[in-house]
Amino acid sequence: MTMTTTRAATIQRYGARLGTTGIVYCALVGVLVVGAILVSTAGRNFFSQGNIRDILTGMSVLGFVAIGEALVILCGSLDLSVPYVVSMSSLIAAEVMAGEPGNIGLAVLLALVFGAGVGLANGLIVTKLRVHGLIATLGVGLIIKGYLATQYKGTAGKVPWDFRLIGATGIGPVPISTLIMVATAVLVALFLRNTRTGNHMFAVGGNLAVSRLSGLRTSQPIVVAHVLCSTTAALAGLLLASRLGVGSPTVGSQGGYDLLAIAAVVLGGTLLVGGRGSIWGTLGGVAIFAVMDNVMSVIQLSPFLKDVVRGIVIVAAVAIYTGRAVEQRRARFATRKAGS
Amino acid sequence: MTSQVPILSAQGLSKRFFGVTVLDDVSLDLYPGSVHGLVGENGAGKSTLMKIMAGVYESDSGQVLLDGRAVRYTHPVQAMRDGVATVFQEFNLLPERSVAQNVFLGREPRRAGFVDNREMGRATAALLAELGIDFIDPASRVGTLCVAEQQIVEITKALSFDARVISMDEPTAALAGNEVELLYGIVRRLQKRNVAILYVSHRLEEVFDLCDTITVLKDGALVSTGPASELDTDELVRRMVGRSISTFYPARVAGTETGDIRLAVAGGGNAYVADVDLELRSGEIVGLAGLQGSGRTELAEALFGAVPLTAGTIAVDGAALSMNSPRRAVRAGIALVTEDRKAQGLALNQSVLDNALLVIRGVFPARTDEVRRKVPGVLSSLEVSSRGTGQEVQYLSGGNQQKLVLAKWLATEPRIVIFDEPTRGIDVGAKIAVYQLMRELALAGVAILMISSELPEVIGMSDRILVMHDGRITAELPAGSSEETVMLAATGHSPVTPTGDVPVEVARG
Numbered sequence: 001m002t003m004t005t006t007r008a009a010t011i012q013r014y015g016a017r018l019g020t021t022g023i024v025y026c027a028l029v030g031v032l033v034v035g036a037i038l039v040s041t042a043g044r045n046f047f048s049q050g051n052i053r054d055i056l057t058g059m060s061v062l063g064f065v066a067i068g069e070a071l072v073i074l075c076g077s078l079d080l081s082v083p084y085v086v087s088m089s090s091l092i093a094a095e096v097m098a099g100e101p102g103n104i105g106l107a108v109l110l111a112l113v114f115g116a117g118v119g120l121a122n123g124l125i126v127t128k129l130r131v132h133g134l135i136a137t138l139g140v141g142l143i144i145k146g147y148l149a150t151q152y153k154g155t156a157g158k159v160p161w162d163f164r165l166i167g168a169t170g171i172g173p174v175p176i177s178t179l180i181m182v183a184t185a186v187l188v189a190l191f192l193r194n195t196r197t198g199n200h201m202f203a204v205g206g207n208l209a210v211s212r213l214s215g216l217r218t219s220q221p222i223v224v225a226h227v228l229c230s231t232t233a234a235l236a237g238l239l240l241a242s243r244l245g246v247g248s249p250t251v252g253s254q255g256g257y258d259l260l261a262i263a264a265v266v267l268g269g270t271l272l273v274g275g276r277g278s279i280w281g282t283l284g285g286v287a288i289f290a291v292m293d294n295v296m297s298v299i300q301l302s303p304f305l306k307d308v309v310r311g312i313v314i315v316a317a318v319a320i321y322t323g324r325a326v327e328q329r330r331a332r333f334a335t336r337k338a339g340s
Numbered sequence: 341m342t343s344q345v346p347i348l349s350a351q352g353l354s355k356r357f358f359g360v361t362v363l364d365d366v367s368l369d370l371y372p373g374s375v376h377g378l379v380g381e382n383g384a385g386k387s388t389l390m391k392i393m394a395g396v397y398e399s400d401s402g403q404v405l406l407d408g409r410a411v412r413y414t415h416p417v418q419a420m421r422d423g424v425a426t427v428f429q430e431f432n433l434l435p436e437r438s439v440a441q442n443v444f445l446g447r448e449p450r451r452a453g454f455v456d457n458r459e460m461g462r463a464t465a466a467l468l469a470e471l472g473i474d475f476i477d478p479a480s481r482v483g484t485l486c487v488a489e490q491q492i493v494e495i496t497k498a499l500s501f502d503a504r505v506i507s508m509d510e511p512t513a514a515l516a517g518n519e520v521e522l523l524y525g526i527v528r529r530l531q532k533r534n535v536a537i538l539y540v541s542h543r544l545e546e547v548f549d550l551c552d553t554i555t556v557l558k559d560g561a562l563v564s565t566g567p568a569s570e571l572d573t574d575e576l577v578r579r580m581v582g583r584s585i586s587t588f589y590p591a592r593v594a595g596t597e598t599g600d601i602r603l604a605v606a607g608g609g610n611a612y613v614a615d616v617d618l619e620l621r622s623g624e625i626v627g628l629a630g631l632q633g634s635g636r637t638e639l640a641e642a643l644f645g646a647v648p649l650t651a652g653t654i655a656v657d658g659a660a661l662s663m664n665s666p667r668r669a670v671r672a673g674i675a676l677v678t679e680d681r682k683a684q685g686l687a688l689n690q691s692v693l694d695n696a697l698l699v700i701r702g703v704f705p706a707r708t709d710e711v712r713r714k715v716p717g718v719l720s721s722l723e724v725s726s727r728g729t730g731q732e733v734q735y736l737s738g739g740n741q742q743k744l745v746l747a748k749w750l751a752t753e754p755r756i757v758i759f760d761e762p763t764r765g766i767d768v769g770a771k772i773a774v775y776q777l778m779r780e781l782a783l784a785g786v787a788i789l790m791i792s793s794e795l796p797e798v799i800g801m802s803d804r805i806l807v808m809h810d811g812r813i814t815a816e817l818p819a820g821s822s823e824e825t826v827m828l829a830a831t832g833h834s835p836v837t838p839t840g841d842v843p844v845e846v847a848r849g
Binding site: 193194195196198199200202203206207209210211213214215216275276 | 417420435447453455
């Protein structure tokens with residue numbers, strides 16, 4: 001009897017070990033195959049240099065936002081202020097640069113400091129005032145939105161050519177912006193794995209009471225996650241400024257980066273309530289969205305159907321993950337079908 | 341042993357919650373290399389005592405001495421850093437993190453500022469090896485481990501603090517037989533390392549197997565402390581329960597008749613209970629006794645379809661039913677008064693009226709108007725005191741909330757009512773009202789199953805007593821059985837079958 005239960009446990013363990021990140025990448029391969037077939041029926045080559053570059057470009061902005069959002073969600077919080085941080089940082093960058101290559105350093109620094117500041121505010125509201133992240137960041141986001149709507153009537157500032165190169169050049173089919181995004185992902189993944197703060201993000205998101213009873217300072221990981229989230233959102237804003245050549249007050253909200261990033265994070269297997277997830281799963285989720293969008297554009301699917309497909313994919317993904325959720329209560333007896 | 345100095349010494353600890361004394365002037369000494377058993381009924385104060393020593397609660401009076409020095413912990417981590425660790429019944433583990441990450445949570449070893457995952461794994465493996473455990477991989481996710489393995493992780497975590505005192509709260513409550521042996525081995529190893537162990541358990545067999553000293557608590561007060569060798573099971577049980585049953589249980593109403601079988605379960609089982617054969621008859625109050633975690637609530641949830649049975653049959657009034665949802669159960673005339681009224685019984689921020697109509701609106705919407713007219717009458721007959729039916733339920737006292745839960749179910753005119761800890765946390769007046777209601781329901785021919793951890797209540801109210809142990813109904817005892825008999829059965833001893841009381845035979849369908 002001991003043998004069989006051990007065996008069952010082992011099998012169950014390997015089943016769980018294939019893990020959500022594994023499923024995400026299997027799904028990505030599936031999407032790639034289906035996409036390649038669909039694109040070839042439209043008489044185009046899915047794997048052409050141009051198309052690969054389009055997909056990777058599509059990944060980079062959402063990637064930055066999703067990496068940050070993943071950290072916040074891991075901690076059991078949420079960030080809805082990202083689209084406004086994206087817009088604001090694109091404006092700060094473009095206006096400070098004002099077409100002068102000499103101002104690039106200062107402009108980047110200011111945009112990132114702005115992002116970090118917003119994140120700090122979000123984090124402190126969540127931890128000290130104990131306002132749920134959803135509401136805290138909604139409020140902060142609205143404040144920035146209000147400022148953007150009253151102070152800007154349209155695009156502003158001018159990005160010098162040197163900075164525009166980041167958004168325009170690449171190595172082979174791989175854009176520089178994607179490389180920066182992947183490098184950021186590597187750093188954040190290492191941070192999660194190899195720092196106490198990173199480790200404790202999983203802990204506070206998984207179970208706040210256990211974390212407190214283990215002597216953790218439970219606010220610190222949450223504040224750090226919010227700061228990093230808003231900073232990566234500012235990075236996304238910088239990238240958009242380099243691509244557009246100007247700052248725009250609406251570029252973030254038009255992109256719908258808040259909900260899309262949350263969707264990518266969840267699609268990547270991170271639990272919306274926190275405690276479980278990974279940066280690589282998140283990038284997988286971002287890639288799935290980018291490939292789907294690309295395919296749907298190439299085969300000229302109507303915008304309405306695009307959103308229908310996206311919606312179905314998100315809901316289906318979460319339904320699959322929930323089906324794999326661990327039993328809350330420990331079973332005393334192995335369940336067998338009636339009659340055995 | 342008397343020559344030794346205690347590592348940890350509790351002196352005259354008292355604790356009150358909301359005016360109720362749960363611990364009254366209790367003293368206890370823990371010696372290195374000694375396993376000290378702490379026993380008592382549910383609610384005797386064992387957990388409170390442990391939690392004070394672990395720094396979860398602060399005592400109202402008395403003190404805790406560590407190496408003769410008074411300590412006052414306000415946070416469990418302070419106690420753990422001093423080498424006083426506790427393995428609680430509910431595990432403090434993160435299921436999504438690895439064994440090593442759990443053991444060193446908050447104290448991850450670092451090299452050059454970064455977490456040294458390799459060192460963390462190595463240190464965890466070394467701690468596990470000290471316990472003689474080679475089958476747990478420090479890298480495996482805790483959520484994939486079985487209960488016994490998770491328990492070992494908890495103990496490993498305690499060891500990682502260089503614990504000199506380890507308290508264990510019901511460490512075997514969730515373990516299977518062969519896993520208990522494993523725990524025994526670990527306890528003995530800890531003992532050899534001169535760790536002082538406080539072992540809280542309901543399983544008296546274990547207490548005698550492991551402990552050299554046994555302390556008995558009852559109703560928050562110390563009954564006795566002494567060498568285990570001077571006690572036997574009967575004497576221990578006598579000390580745990582020995583009290584007279586008070587007379588506040590209303591007698592059976594004249595004219596109540598035990599009638600036909602209302603609910604019959606044959607061979608019932610699921611992940612939490614097994615081999616359940618059960619019959620409830622109209623007009624009969626059946627008590628269901630057992631220790632916490634013995635599967636009583638799980639059985640109630642199975643009968644109510646909340647966590648359906650996966651094996652066996654259920655029949656209501658002779659008709660077989662597949663009881664796979666609470667909705668179906670309610671339609672079949674079953675009501676479940678849940679253990680936790682705030683989380684499972686009431687919508688706290690809704691009105692008294694809305695709560696009274698909760699089940700009716702959900703299951704029998706056509707009867708809503710008819711029942712709404714009756715609600716004030718039902719509430720006043722139960723003596724629910726509220727400021728009108730519009731008041732939010734969260735502002736009612738515990739007793740009134742419980743009466744409202746009863747009103748909610750009475751509105752459905754149930755024929756089978758399952759009460760899960762019906763008088764927990766309510767005042768004496770409300771308790772008596774609940775007892776009287778049960779008697780009246782019985783008179784009206786309702787079949788009643790009452791789960792209770794209060795032995796006097798079980799004995800005082802039941803026409804027949806079932807006892808659960810380890811997910812199974814292990815004994816059926818007649819009305820008026822002694823507390824000792826029930827306790828023995830509940831702690832896993834073969835029931836002393838009284839004359840003329842043979843476990844019920846159930847015909848298999």
